[in-house]
Amino acid sequence: MALVTTKEMFSKAYNGGYAVGAFNVDNIDIMQGVLNAAVKTQSPIIIAVSGGALKYMHPAYVRYAALAASEECDIPIALHLDHGKSVELCKQCVDNGFTSVMIDASAYDFETNIAMTREVVEYAHKRGVVVEGELGAIAGIEDDVVVDDKYGSFTHPDDAVEFVHRTGIDSLAIAIGTAHGAYKFKPGQKPQLRFDILEEISAKLPEFPIVLHGASSVPKDRLDTFNSYGGQMPEAIGIPEDMLRKAASMSVCKINVGSDIRICYFGELRKMFALKPTKFEGREFLEPARAAVEEMVTDKIVNIMGSAHKA
């Protein structure tokens, strides 16, 4: 199957009450682990590549690896730029075989965000590529947010409507309390997401696909493996899985997972290095790490996204 945009994926997900997982990949191994899970579960899948990962892997290798995947795997696969920080980077990815790009100009003021996003949309749509925009601050734990109204730094529903209409984007990443990284809440803090804001946004933007960033759940078994073999992330806390399932059943059509992939992959590598000190054949370490990614992504597809058998 050829690489596809997320257009049809999202419309099916919206109507079917599930989400499609966007998994961050940093190398071909991780990409294969994610794809194996999607094939096994017959799920649509979004391969997410950040600007940093693109530089590390090299654009041509990313493009041909994704094309190889589309030849090998009989499921819908979208190749997506995650957090494109400049218009130029987004255009480069549009020209380089990506089927979806995210322009993240959320750090700029509202009008600049609109202008940059609009420019990417005009370029991408002419070339058959879809665009995700972002509005609101998807925080890190260290941000001490001063909340001056009900919405604080979360996405304001009225702004979301104006942003979507003026930019022409295909999906919107919103801030409702998720955060990037593995430390989303302070120890002892009760995890919560602002489903009331999500509901308000969805009511004002019917049928429109919403994206949830910062949606790693930091699974306990994976974190335990990581920490048992020399890792030091004792206080990592993710989004509870039941909250992600709820979001997927609502208007959230894309759920982004990056940190969990890294905890899983590098936790398994740590374990293999510790358990096989006399080995130096790469595959002795890499195959179990890839298999661990496959296993964890399978679990997410089945138990969080709800996208199994939706290919």
Ligand code: 13P
């Ligand atoms: P996590 O850090 O929660 O995995 O979020 C990843 C993400 O949103 C990438 O855009």
